[in-house]
Amino acid sequence: MKKKKEVTIYDLAKELKYSPSTISRALNNHKSISQKATKEIQKVAKELGYRPNSIAASLRNNKSKTIGIMIARINRPFIASLISGVEEAARKAGHNVIISQSNDKYENEINNAKALYDSRICGLIVSLGMETKDTGHFKQFVDQNIPIVFVDRVPDAFNSYRVIIDNYAAGYRATRHLIDEGCKRIAHFAGAQHLNVYNLRKKGYLDALREHNFEIDEDLIIDLNTMSFEEGEEATYKLLDMENPPDGLFSSNDTAAVSAILTARKKGVKVPDELAVIGFNDDPIASIVEPALSTVSHPAMKMGEICTQRILEHSSKNLDTNISEITMLDTEIIVRNSSKKKKLETILEAE
Structure with missing residues (x-):
């Protein structure tokens, strides 16, 4: 036709x-x-x-009303909520959104950055992929005064807007919760340590242990490359097969934490009385798994809204992109049955 x-x-x-x-x-x-x-x-x-013809208009004005989003994996609940926050705020302002995902691959991220740059976006929102250590591919946006907002997984050395949570405090509080529930050997699923989110959560975990005079056992700390369900399963088998297995686990995301609960069940290990588990993000699956997963809240939608607001403010005021501004949001511990060891002990004592 x-x-x-x-x-x-x-x-x-x-x-x-x-x-x-x-x-x-x-x-x-x-x-x-x-x-x-x-x-x-x-x-x-x-x-x-x-x-x-919005493309023709952007060519004439060297500017569009389109915001680019670069994320690692679109199928993660946190990322889906983040994108929803961006889109809602952008739509209210009469802007469109283009989404690209890298699947945590550095080369994909470089190609996505070029494609978005060539699309003449008016601003860029980025959550870095697991493999990303060099941020040179973002310089092209800075050179053209296109604002960049890094969110959640952000680079340490790059002048830009950053929207984050206090990952250190969240990691500390999650570990402290397990200590308060009576755990004596607490394991940790840590993500790629060159990324701020996982590095700071691990530091919070370590400091909580030190402040309560726990011995640091490196065998209880497992770095997961992608924090996937499969990696969580493999790591849990490794921990539970130890001669002296942990009685608590703080996972840097909910996916691996849920995997740990299900793997423990396969091994005949009871959660929480033999292994208390807390995750991170408050994904929908956290309240569906049995026992329900304790976790750390992550205000993804709010973070997305703030990212969009920063780009719109930057464009309206025609600010210089060589700017460093951090917005830090609060989190909270959501306690569910996967970590309630004390409650269980009280019930057993009563019986």
Whole structure:
């Protein structure tokens, strides 16, 4: 089937006997065009199937109303909520969103950055992939004064907006919770340590142990490359097969934590009385697994909204991209049955 010809402003001008400039102004609701003419032009444009060429407009203005998002994996609940926050705030401001995912691959992230740059986006929101250590591919945006907001997984040495949580405090509080529940040997699933989120959560874990005079056992700390379900399963088998296995586990995400609960069940290890578990993110699966997973809340949607606000503010004020600003949001421990050792002990004593 032959492709139908695209209707242009010049086609509308010929049809309506107006100049192309008048058509353009009317389609953009310009005040210089009467309401009667504007309604007539917009009505005919709709009937003929006219579509505004946003790419052409961005080429003329060297600026678009499109915000780019670069994330690692779109199928993670935290990322899905983050994107929802970005899209909702962008839509209210009359902006569009382009989403790209790297699947945690550095080369994919470089290619995605180029594609978004070539799309003439007005701002970029980035959560770094697991493999990313060099951030040189973001320099092209800075050079063109396109604002970048890094969120959650952020680089240490890059002047930009950053929207984060206090990962150190969250890691400390999660570990302290397990200590308060009576755990004596606490394991940790740590992610890639060059990424701030996992590095700081691990530091919080270690400091909580030290402050309560726990011996640091490196065999209880397992770095997971992708924090996947499969990696969590393998790591849990390794921990539970130890001669002196842990009685508590703090996982840096919920996916690996849920995997630990299910793997413990396969091994005949009872959660929480033999292994108390706490995760991170408060993914939907945390409240579905049995026992329900204790976790750390992660205000993903709010973070997405703030990222968009920073880009819109930057564009409206025409600020310099060489800026360093950190927005840090609070988290909280959500206690569920997977870590309630004390409650269980109280019930047993009563019986």
